[in-house]
Amino acid sequence: MAKLWGTSNDEANGGSAESPRNSQEHERAPNEHTHLLPDRAESARATYLSPDDPAVTPYNLWSVRIVRWLTILLTLITFFWWVIQLVSMFVTPPGFHTRGSGFFAFSYAFITLSNLLFTLIFFAIPSKVVRILSVVMGFLLLVDAVLLLSVEKTRHEEGWVGMVSVLWAFVMSIWVLATDRLVLWGKAEEEERLTGRTETRRTIGEWSAVLISTLALVALNIVVILVTLTLILRALDAGLAPPGHMYWVDGDKYMMHVYCRGNSTDLKGNKLPTVLFEGGEGNVENGLWQFADSALKNHSISRYCFVDRPGMAWSDTAPSPLSAGMAVEVISEALTKAGEDGPWVLMSAGIGSIYSRIFSARHGGQIKGILLVDPLHEDLLGRVGAPGRGFSLWMRGVISPLGLDRIPGALFKGRTKEDRVWGQYAYQTGKYIFSKLQENLVAESLSKRDVASSRTIQYPDTPLTVISSGVEVRKDGEWEKKQRDLTHLTRKLQYWDVVAGAPHQVWDTLEGQQMIERRLNQLVYYKK
Secondary structure: OOOOOOOOHHHHOOOOOOOHHHHHHHHOOOOOOOOOOOOHHHHHHHHOOOOOOOOOOHHHOHHHHHHHHHHHHHHHHHHHHHHHHHHHOOOOOOOOOOOOOOHHHHHHHHHHHHHHHHHHHOOOOOOHHHHHHHHHHHHHHHHHHHHHHHOHHHHHHHHHHHHHHHHHHHHHHHHHHHHHHHHHHHHHHHHHHHHOOOOOOOOHHHHHHHHHHHHHHHHHHHHHHHHHHHHHHHHHHOOOOOOOEEEEEOOOOEEEEEEEEEOOEOOOOOEOOEEEEEOOOOOOOOOHHHHHHHHHHOOOOOEEEEEOOOOOOOOOOOOOOOOHHHHHHHHHHHHHHOOOOOOEEEEEEOOHHHHHHHHHHHOHHHEEEEEEEOOOOHHHHHHHOOHHHHHHHHHHHHHHHHOOOHHHHHHHOOOOHHHHHOOOOHHHOHHHHHHHHHHHHOHHHHHHHHHHHHHHHOOOOOEEEEEEEHHHHHHOHHHHHHHHHHOOOOOEEEEEEEEOOOOOOHHHOHHHHHHHHHHHHHHHOOOO
16 A cells, blocks of 8 residues: 555665664774774864964963063052152152252153053063163163262262162163063963964064064163263263362252362451352353453452352252252352351352342341342343243253263264363253253242342442443343342442443453453452
């Protein structure tokens, strides 16, 4: 009887077909070619990851993760140290005063912070070039540390802050090198474990990261090389001894340079006033010192002294803030320790007149005369304290450790250590820039208050002479007006001379020199 759905093929062929399940079991049945143990290589290949899989990373290792967190901690510590150095340029925290400029300590903190930040950004992408550059940087920083610690002058100026900064920079360069080496090992270890081999190729993103990190390390190495060369120049300049004597001031925080020459009495044994020179925008040694020696040789004066203000020439820098009144206090202290007690004839120029006027008001009985050469009026201190000028000084100070002007000058222009310490290029040093930054920060506040109060208590019967620059008076009506006002500083104006054709540094012209020398002679030998 036929089935409803017809006859099956198997039945039609007279046999029953083998089911698929039975067929598969037959194929899997062991025979003489069957392995007794499974193929481990094929089993492992079946579980390997692609090299581009995010799971293939050195961060899988606890050692790498711990080192990364330690690097973050060290970066935060370095950032805190960098902030302290930044603040110290404006207000010195207790115990953080450096007798140099503080710009070197700031530069080392910046180098260290940059090095650690680049390490964190490119942490998982080690590079052989970066390791080589790290070795070079570490060697240069070691040289810097040796120079700074072995030369007495640089060690004195940088203090513990500078020494800690350079040593920390050196230690962190070693840490960065060790970190990169550890990550390289961890990366190879994880690639071999998860992909079966160490990966030699890089993605475009990785090559870009290597390029950026290499360029960054090259730039940092150039910075360190320039800082090292500048430090070598400082070590060479340290061999230039001051002509006078150094005295500790302000509770032995820093030292001031005092120089005196000549006799305090005439041929008859009568005591004569000593001329106390105060430099203007620059130090006394660059111009006025030579003038003073000439006046002494011509017997126009009998004796003279000068004290380098904090940060000028051989004197150390003072803690910030430093007003004109504070500077006068340490000048007075240095003179006292040098055994110089006057009487004085004060001769000052430019902004130096601010300091001389405060000195005169505080030592009224010892002041026998005042000579102001193209002096700065207190109402014009706004020009000194202008914010734009302050920012420019700060930027110059930050890049001063690079020696962008000092290094070429020494290598190609034959500039000597005298030029750099007290000569016409002393303005390039970090100490000078820092002293001018201090001057700028308080010009319109503390310094203006000091000079205003000094005018109130100025002895009215002190002989006064004012010599003005003809060039400045002619081109600036406000300057001429303020020069006239300063002639009323006391009731005993002797002379007000305007030297035609003379610049702000009136002594740069022969007529200016002769005029200043003549007026000084009249004040030194002044008789009531």
